[in-house]
Amino acid sequence: MRILTLSWEYPPVVEGGLARHVRKLSEQLVRDGHEVHVVTRGGGRLSEHEERHGVHVHRVREPEFPKDDLDAFIAWVDHMNDDMLAAGAELGSGFDLVHSHDWLVAAAARQLARKRRIPWLVTVHATEYGRHQGWVDKHPQSHIHGVEKRMTRAADRVITCSEFMRQQVTEIYGLPRAKVTAIPNGIDPTDLQPVSDLPRLRAKFAAPDEQLVLLVGRLVYEKGFHLALDALPGLIRRVGKIRFLIAGSxxxxxxxxxQAERLGLMEHGTFIGWTGDDVLHSLYRIADLCLVPSIYEPFGLVALEAMASGCPTIVADTGGLREVVPRGRKVGLRFRASSVRSLERMAQQLLTDEELRERLVAEAGEHVLRFDWADVARQTVAVYERLVASRTTA
Structure with missing residues (x-):
């Protein structure tokens, strides 16, 4: 099968988990004998055309996107789609389908599929409705929500990363359930090998008699980091010597x-900003606890990575995190979503119970094997094949 994929990020251009998802899926599809062309951005700084691990990558030349002006960002997205449409058109025909990821590339993907008269498949990694707890009546959230709604209705099929997201997109966009398939993200434990000197890295952030609490992700409201900060003073009083580390921007x-300054926390930890995968994977190895306090979480890749790295994990009881840390399996702890008191209580329990930590790590090591990229690719190809077959017989 010959697949044309569109994504606004693809390594080494990385803004979040979407880049890793598209890369790992594309590389697995190639290993399974398919031909994958990815249209993305980064041309000018990187080669406009190259083959990375068997994937044909085509990059459009885009300036850095505006980070503090959403209206300017939306205009920037429109220009990027124009360039992606032109780049995709240059690749000619012979593709079986177009697979795009999230709203940022929807306009180009739709036109490329329609002009070639081939199916269009969309993966929804998150929604504007979810990110803003349903408050999408005002611009620019209303604009993005509208793009997502039109995208999912116009696409021939939709994939989500969890059953939670499947339910959300069918309800808020009015889609038939049969049109939407839930396929979880995968994880490759070989990607999580630390490259840093772990004892030296650990000593940089915590003394031998201190416990290190790690938070990883984009520093945005829906990730719930403010809840973790509110819980830390009480946790420090009850448990004692604790350091926190926040990795992300x-x-x-x-x-x-x-907020950390107001709470008197800066003497107990640090913000290290965005960090590359090599350092991040080492942080999981040196931490005593990884907190994932999200208010909205379509899947929960950080939790999966932490568990795969042997780091005890606590997650909010919400969204896709319920599927990553399922009830009834002792692979991690779940606290009542948005509850600082519940988060503090769960963290205290885990940090003071060594037997519990060891049991969670052992169970999690088995659990994460279920999230295999080869299986993710097989499920995705099954959707491809049904989609292409339905077009052929129509």
């Missing part, structure tokens, strides 16, 4: 740092 960074 985002629009809420200044606000979170100001």
């Amino acid at each position: 985002g629009t809420a960074e200044a606000e979170l740092k100001a």
Whole structure:
């Protein structure tokens, strides 16, 4: 099968988990004998055309996107889609389908599929409705929500990363359930090997008699980092010597740092900003606990990575995190979503119970094997094949 994929990020251009998803899926599809062409951005800084691990990558030349002006960002997205449409058109015919990821590339993907008269498949990794707890009546959220709604209705099929997301997109966009398939993200434990000197890295952030609490992700409201900061003072009083480490960047960074200052936490930890995968995978190995306090979480890749790295994990009881840390399996703990008291209580329990930590790590090591990229690719190809067959027989 010959697949044309569109994504606004693809390594080494990485904004979040979407880049890793598209890369790992594309590479697995190639290993399974399919031909994959990815149209993305980064041309000018990187080669406009190259083959990475068997994947044909085509990059359009885009300036850095505006980070603090959403209206300017939307205009930037429109220009990027024009360039992606032109780049995709140059690739000619012979593709079996177009597979695009999220709203940012929807306009180009739709036109490329329609002009070639081939199916269009969309993967929805998150929704504007979910990110803003349903408050999408005002611009620019209303614009993005509208793009997502039109995209999912116009696409021939939709994939989501969890059953939670499948239910959400069918309800908020009015889609028939049969049109939407839930396929979880995968994980490759070989990608999680630390490259840093772990004892030295650990000593940089915590003393031998201190416990290190790790938070990873984009610093935005829906990730719930403010809840973790509110829980830390009480946790420090009850447990004792605790250090926290926040790895990530985002629009809420200044606000979170100001909150930490108000709470007197800056002497107990640090914000290290965005970090590459090599350092990140080492952080999982040196931490005593990884907190994932999201208010909205379509899947929960950080939790999966932490568990695969042997780091005890606590997640909010919400969204796709319920599928990553299912009830009834002792692979991690879940706290009542948005509850600082519940988060504090769960963290105290885990940090003071060594037997519990060991049991969770052992069970999680088996659990994460279920999230295999080869299986993700097989499920995705099954959707491809049904989609192409339905077009052929129509």
